[in-house]
Every structure is written in C-alpha cells, then in structure tokens.
Amino acid sequence: MKRTSSRRSFLAAGGAAALTALAGCSASGSEIDPSEIDDGSRPAIGASDAPVTMAVFEDFSCPHCQRFTLNTTPVIVQQYVEPGDVRYLHADFPIPVDDWSYPAANAGHAVFEEADNDAFWAFTMALFEDQRSYSLDVFEDIAEEVAGVGAAARSAAEEGAYRDRIDADRQRGDTWGVSGTPTVFVEDEQVELDGIAEAIESRL
Numbered sequence: 001m002k003r004t005s006s007r008r009s010f011l012a013a014g015g016a017a018a019l020t021a022l023a024g025c026s027a028s029g030s031e032i033d034p035s036e037i038d039d040g041s042r043p044a045i046g047a048s049d050a051p052v053t054m055a056v057f058e059d060f061s062c063p064h065c066q067r068f069t070l071n072t073t074p075v076i077v078q079q080y081v082e083p084g085d086v087r088y089l090h091a092d093f094p095i096p097v098d099d100w101s102y103p104a105a106n107a108g109h110a111v112f113e114e115a116d117n118d119a120f121w122a123f124t125m126a127l128f129e130d131q132r133s134y135s136l137d138v139f140e141d142i143a144e145e146v147a148g149v150g151a152a153a154r155s156a157a158e159e160g161a162y163r164d165r166i167d168a169d170r171q172r173g174d175t176w177g178v179s180g181t182p183t184v185f186v187e188d189e190q191v192e193l194d195g196i197a198e199a200i201e202s203r204l
Contacts, residue, residue: 025062025097025181032176032188038089041165043112043120045077046087052080052203054196055089057173057183060104061097066128068182068193080200090124092169093181100134103157105166107139110156115147122146123153 034055038044056073058065073088080086092108094101104127112120126142139157144150156162173183177190184191186199 025059025064025095032185032190034089034185034187037091037172038087042169043090043108043117043124044087045117045121046081047084048087050081050084050087052086052200053089053187054086054200055091055185057091057093057169057178057181057185059093059095059097059101059181060108060124060127061101061131061134062095062181063131065182066131069124069128072193072196076196079197085204086200090120091173092166093173093178093183094166094170095181102160102163102166103136104134104139106160106162107143107153107157109162109165110153111143111147111149113162114149114152119147119149 034053037055038048038053054076056068058069076086076088081088092105094105096102108120108123108127111123123142123146126146127139130138130142136154136157140150140154142150143153176185182193184193184196186196187203189199191199
C-alpha cells in the first residue's frame with residue numbers, strides 16, 4: 001500500500017501542470033480495447049506483455065498535450081512503464097488546433113518509419129518543447145538531430161505522406177468517444193488526467 005500511495009502521489013505531482021480540463025483542445029458505442037491497436041505499426045513504450053495497456057490520443061499543436069507529454073508522460077514512464085506494469089501507446093487525434101497539427105503528425109510518423117520507435121519519442125519530446133515555433137524547417141532540424149532523417153520528416157510533413165494512417169487514428173478516436181486532447185484510455189476506460197494512477201493501480 002505504501003508503494004501504491006507513493007506512486008499515485010508522485011504522478012499527481014508530476015502531472016499537476018497538465019491537470020486542466022481533459023478536453024482542453026476540443027473538436028467541434030464501440031468497444032474500447034487499446035491492445036487491438038498495438039500491432040507494431042505505432043509508437044509504443046513498455047513491454048508488450050505488460051499487464052496494463054494505455055493509449056493517449058494527442059494533437060501535436062495542442063498546448064494541453066504539450067504539458068501532458070512534457071510533465072506527465074515522463075512520470076508515467078518512470079513509475080509504471082519502466083517497472084513493466086504499463087505499455088503506453090501513442091495515437092494521433094489532430095483536431096486540428098492549427099495548420100501544423102497534420103504536418104507535425106506526418107513528420108512524427110516519418111521519424112518512426114524511417115528511423116525507429118526510440119527516435120519517435122525523442123522527436124516528440126523535442127517537438128513539443130518547440131511547439132510555438134513550428135515550421136517545416138523545425139520539423140526537419142529536429143528529425144535530423146534525433147535520427148538523421150530530416151529530409152524524410154520534412155517531405156512527409158509537406159506532402160501528408162501518412163495522412164491515411166493519421167485519419168484512421170482520428171476515426172478510431174471518434175468511435176471511442178474522444179472529443180478533445182489529450183484523451184487517455186487505461187484499458188477500456190477513458191480516464192481524467194488526475195485519475196490515471198488510480199486507473200492503473202486498480203488493474204495491477
């Protein structure tokens with residue numbers, strides 16, 4: 001119990017900056033199962049046999065997603081992913097917040113496909129840190145720095161190379177009841193940001 005309480009408290013503290021409204025960036029029936037989208041074709045962190053799977057739907061231009069990714073995700077990774085309790089999946093849900101929502105997501109997919117999973121997460125963290133400065137040059141520079149695939153990221157962002165895959169994520173999000181970002185699912189439950197630890201612990 002002591003360990004559980006400590007982890008919950010740590011996650012709450014680490015995610016405090018992200019605990020605004022869940023649907024901070026808003027968009028103007030079906031069975032939910034995050035494991036069904038864990039087919040190796042999307043970025044993920046954690047052991048494939050972890051007892052709990054969570055999926056996070058995000059828009060790279062959403063400031064609430066920025067705070068969640070930079071402040072809360074590292075805490076979840078440290079407290080639950082690294083010990084082997086959680087597998088954490090990324091899903092795209094471009095609202096879009098602005099004209100960069102889709103290009104940024106396309107650039108991220110290019111990094112994932114042309115480099116690897118680790119490069120995607122490094123790209124994501126760096127991209128969110130530079131959210132107010134988005135441009136094709138920024139996408140290219142970050143992708144080149146973290147994975148040496150700057151040209152591919154720029155091309156994907158400019159041409160929408162992964163638009164079908166991104167739209168498939170967004171359609172799934174619509175089906176699952178996603179209406180804003182970030183939206184978090186722990187197994188089959190959509191949870192508020194301040195309820196993530198409790199939802200995870202209840203399944204361990």
